[in-house]
Every structure is written in C-alpha cells, then in structure tokens.
Amino acid sequence: MGPLAGLRILDLTSVLMGPYATQVLGEMGADVIKVEAPDGDVTRQIGPQRNPGMGPVFLNANRGKRSVAMDLKAPGAAQALLRLAKTADVLVTNVRPRAMARLGLGPEALAEANPRLIQAALVGFDQQGPYADRPAYDDLIQGAAGIPHAFERSGRAPAYIPTAAADRIVGLAAVNAILAAVIERERSGLGQRVEIPMFETMAAMVMGDHMGGLVYDPPHGPSGYPRHLSPDRRPYATADGWICALVYTDAHWRRFFAAIGRPEMPDADARYATFPARMANINLVYAELSAILQTRTTEDWLALFQEADIPAMPMHTFESLLEDPHLAATGFFRREEHPTEGPILGMAVPARFSRTPAAPDRPAPALGRDGETVLAEAGFSADEIAALAEAGALRRPA
Structure with a gap:
C-alpha cells in the first residue's frame, strides 16, 4: 500500500x-x-x-x-x-x-x-x-x-x-x-x-541554466552557462575507454593535481586557482583535463578519483547498466x-x-x-x- x-x-x-x-x-x-x-x-x-x-x-x-x-x-x-x-x-x-x-x-x-x-x-x-x-x-x-x-x-x-x-x-x-x-x-x-x-x-x-546575462534588464553579459556549453564537457576518453568525471571545486582540483604528481599547478597557473578563474577559462581547463585523462586506463582513473574523493562514474552502455554493482x-x-x-x-x-x-x-x-x-x-x-x-x-x- x-x-x-x-x-x-x-x-x-x-x-x-x-x-x-x-x-x-x-x-x-x-x-x-x-x-x-x-x-x-x-x-x-x-x-x-x-x-x-x-x-x-x-x-x-x-x-x-x-x-x-x-x-x-x-x-x-x-x-x-x-x-x-x-x-x-x-x-x-x-x-x-x-x-x-x-x-x-x-x-x-x-x-x-x-x-x-x-x-x-x-x-x-x-x-x-x-x-x-x-x-x-x-x-x-x-x-x-x-x-x-x-x-x-x-x-x-x-x-x-x-x-x-x-x-x-x-x-x-x-x-x-x-x-x-x-x-x-x-x-x-x-x-x-x-x-x-x-x-x-x-x-x-533550459533557461534556468542558460539565461546568463539576459536575466538583467538591460542584459549584463551573454546568455548561456559556459561550463555546460564547453565542447569538452562530455565523457572523457581514457587509454582504453571512457570515464565521466567532474573536477569541480577548488579542493577537487588541488587533490587532482596532487594525485597526478603536479601539486604546484593551481598556484603556478592562476587559471586553475579559483572557481571564477576556471569558469572564465573553462574551454582551456576542460581541454587540458581531457588530454590528461587519455594517459591512463578507465580503471586506473576510477581508483584514483575514489581515493582523492573526486566525483567520477563509469560511462555505462544500456547493457552494462544492467550489471552496475550499486543497482544490483x-x-x-x-x-x-x-x-x-x-x-x-x-x-x-x-x-x-x-x-x-x-x-x-x-x-x-x-x-x-x-x-x-x-x-x-x-x-x-x-x-x-x-x-x-x-x-x-x-x-x-x-
């Protein structure tokens, strides 16, 4: 009931x-x-x-x-x-x-x-x-x-x-x-x-995300949420497949760069240091992440992201979704x-x-x-x- x-x-x-x-x-x-x-x-x-x-x-x-x-x-x-x-x-x-x-x-x-x-x-x-x-x-x-x-x-x-x-x-x-x-x-x-x-x-x-600067009268900037519209906001190719990862907060990025042996990166390159800076350079940031993720296997990345507490999931097919261990x-x-x-x-x-x-x-x-x-x-x-x-x-x- x-x-x-x-x-x-x-x-x-x-x-x-x-x-x-x-x-x-x-x-x-x-x-x-x-x-x-x-x-x-x-x-x-x-x-x-x-x-x-x-x-x-x-x-x-x-x-x-x-x-x-x-x-x-x-x-x-x-x-x-x-x-x-x-x-x-x-x-x-x-x-x-x-x-x-x-x-x-x-x-x-x-x-x-x-x-x-x-x-x-x-x-x-x-x-x-x-x-x-x-x-x-x-x-x-x-x-x-x-x-x-x-x-x-x-x-x-x-x-x-x-x-x-x-x-x-x-x-x-x-x-x-x-x-x-x-x-x-x-x-x-x-x-x-x-x-x-x-x-x-x-x-x-749709416009709840993408109204952007059009929400103001007169407009104060362009329409669209840049992160959602980045061409590299998509599943990332790995060395042997695909992965869905979201390196999002300042803490995520610092842990990510530390995990891949580049802990100096957020301080050395201001484009990665803060959330506003990354949003202003989102296409470059996501393109760089895309290139890095091609260097290891999906399994390796899933393990690294879990250890670093960074959100990531496998990219399922309709068939593999039926075998997902959590859903099982x-x-x-x-x-x-x-x-x-x-x-x-x-x-x-x-x-x-x-x-x-x-x-x-x-x-x-x-x-x-x-x-x-x-x-x-x-x-x-x-x-x-x-x-x-x-x-x-x-x-x-x-």
Whole structure:
C-alpha cells in the first residue's frame, strides 16, 4: 500500500508524457484506470514484442494500471466516462481541450459530474497563447526550448537529447502539479483544473541554466552557462575507454593535481586557482583535463578519483547498466513474471518510503483487460456493460 493508496486516477493519456506521469502516481499506490482507444495506446507497438500490443515502451510507462478500451466517439461512451469521473479523484488527459469539449467532456461537464474532481490537462502550450492549438511532440518541444541550440553553442551540430527528455520531465512536472491540487482540495473540498504545458515547462528548465546575462534588464553579459556549453564537457576518453568525471571545486582540483604528481599547478597557473578563474577559462581547463585523462586506463582513473574523493562514474552502455554493482545491490532491476509476457526485467520505484513502500502492484495491462470490472465497480449493470459493448463504445479483451 503506497502513500497514494485510495487515490483514484482516470487516465485519458497516450504516448509517453501523460502515461509516464500516471505510472508514477500508480507506482506510489494510486488506482490508475487507463482509458485507451479501441486500437490501444500507440506505444504498445514500439519495440520488439513477444505478443502484439505489448512492446517495451508501453510496459515501462504503464505499470500499476488497469485498462479500459473505449471509443469515446461511440454512442453512450461520453456519458459512461462521466459516470466513471464521479468515482475518480483526478482525471488526467493529453487530449487537446477542444477535442475534449467536442466529445462532451469539457471542464464544465466534468466539474458538474464531480465537483471534487481535479482535471489535469497536459498540453503542448499554455492555452492562453497563439500556439494553443498546435500539436506538440518531444522533438518539437526540445527544439523550441533551445536544447539543440545548446549543442550548437558547444561546437557540435544541433541535436535532440536521444531520449524522450521533454515527455518525461513534463510528466514529472505534472505529478507535482496534480499532487499540489490534491493537497489543496483536502483544505477546500473543491476540485479545479490544472494545466501543465510542455513548452513553458521545458523553456523554464533550459533557461534556468542558460539565461546568463539576459536575466538583467538591460542584459549584463551573454546568455548561456559556459561550463555546460564547453565542447569538452562530455565523457572523457581514457587509454582504453571512457570515464565521466567532474573536477569541480577548488579542493577537487588541488587533490587532482596532487594525485597526478603536479601539486604546484593551481598556484603556478592562476587559471586553475579559483572557481571564477576556471569558469572564465573553462574551454582551456576542460581541454587540458581531457588530454590528461587519455594517459591512463578507465580503471586506473576510477581508483584514483575514489581515493582523492573526486566525483567520477563509469560511462555505462544500456547493457552494462544492467550489471552496475550499486543497482544490483539495491535491487533496482528485477526479474518479474508478467501474466501475458512471461519473464520480464522491471525497475524499482526509485523513491523509498519508510512506512508506505511504493511499488507497482499491477503489471502493464493487456488492452481492455479491466473494462468490465471497472465499469461494474462504478455501478454499471451487466446489461449496461453489454449495451456499451454492442454499441462499439467498449472493447472487451480478446
């Protein structure tokens, strides 16, 4: 029983941003009811699959949920969803607001069905601005928020971070906003609409680091955080591989130079002596560090950095990460038995709670697996459920 046990989430999200947010809530104990289109969430089709519709991206964004497959455009479906909303604490959607309104599921209809309902809308852009109706995907938002430009400023070709960074970061922002609304409702007794825009969330994250001199009016220096934009801020090549090291504070640099037999360096070269001096010469400093680290093996450097108490980690591959000794000791990756997919490798909830441990109590569900059960819990009779199925509003599991 996680810390959110007793909280019911009606999840009308698809792809990754919304499903990741609701998975986090489900892993902490919320009862998450995922309402999918009859063909299912598109992420079911991504990656290698043992069974159709159960791909790895879906399995890792939908743990702890129950699945109801509904065609919200079919007769009776919107009314059925409003009845489900009466039993929920939170409704989460990344369907564009105008599309929700066309279905008869706009904010007013939902609030009338359940005045205590928190309506969380994950949108591409703040709905008060001119981009309100534009489609939004992770790649587009990364570009608009300046992430490819940061690569360009560091001397490389513009690029996206090769993971769905915007989807997952905004998903976590949605979790924060939803839980804040839940806390407020405990005081007021009233639900409200919460809007979490991708563009603004990512712009705030990127510019929090890179506003630089633009934060002042008029500007007082250039934009960008020089250390982050240094071309040598990257994994360093060693004699036999790669290493991730951060020689950062004055004490780190003195211990580093002492460990490699050059203790005089910080006093002999003022560019290495203080934090401001290193920031002013960061490209030179990192280039020199890069050259030094090529002279020894990764194992040698890891041992030296540990002895000198300087932050360093190996540069893992996706495969070697599974064998990391720390993750093995904490049980982060764990083999589980999925009811339809057989043995799979799952991941633990990173947060630890002393009294109410968080863990997904359900595997990612087959499409429509729980539809009849969820509707029956909401008070639908067997005849009403059969009628919804007959009208094409409810898809029963194969």
